[in-house]
């Protein structure tokens with residue numbers, strides 16, 4: 001398997017505070033990989049290390065096959081896209097003019113600007129100065145800038161934290177399209193819905209350590225309590241263990257046309273995180 005990111009036993013110490021502790025994980029080329037964790041878990045520190053803004057204290061991170069600390073190359077600007085809280089946009093210029101500058105930098109046709117604006121639902125806002133945008137619009141303009149050049153690898157630090165649900169859903173769709181066309185995506189979030197909707201695999205980070213790493217669906221199944229809840233047409237809810245002995249009970253309700261809905265009781269990613277760490281994700 002080909003990997004876009006390989007993190008080998010990486011630690012990061014700030015003064016005497018150990019923000020990352022022996023991180024060890026790989027992101028396969030073509031994946032959407034989610035890094036989840038509460039505030040202060042070490043998500044931004046990890047992204048900064050993977051994008052050459054910070055050096056690990058120990059261990060090694062390989063990005064697109066190269067060691068970040070020893071082998072940064074200018075062509076990485078072309079091959080990678082990064083969204084962090086630093087907007088990297090000129091406030092006095094319009095969104096369109098900002099993106100034009102990046103088109104010049106990446107040697108892209110200006111036709112790409114319309115596409116990127118549509119991907120972030122800002123078609124009608126392109127002429128506005130960046131300094132006059134709302135927080136959510138600014139975040140979308142920053143996103144358009146990050147994936148304007150359809151990079152091989154895209155790093156997104158909390159990409160939809162300032163967005164309403166409609167715009168967030170639009171961005172999810174655009175990120176999936178970008179991913180289908182070949183962009184590997186590494187994103188951090190506290191948003192469980194975002195992780196479940198977008199990510200092929202997620203890692204739970206807490207106090208600088210990975211606690212769990214797998215596909216969301218596999219994690220939910222692994223932590224399921226193997227019960228199901230039947231809601232009857234009367235509104236009454238009955239929880240049954242999901243075992244063969246309960247098939248007759250289930251059949252009886254169905255034969256009597258009493259069943260309004262049935263669902264298995266799988267935990268959400270948020271429930272799993274609390275179970276593991278005793279802490280909420282937000």
Ligand SMILES: Nc1ncnc2c1ncn2[C@@H]1O[C@H](COP(=O)(O)OP(=O)(O)OP(=O)(O)O)[C@@H](O)[C@H]1O
Nearest residue numbers: 014015017019037038039040041042043044045046
């Ligand atoms: N430059 C720095 N100097 C000292 N400590 C730092 C520095 N940068 C981060 N830290 C500490 O490292 C820990 C991890 O911070 P980080 O920003 O990576 O967390 P995060 O998971 O991204 O949190 P949030 O969701 O709030 O953005 C925190 O305790 C933070 O205070």
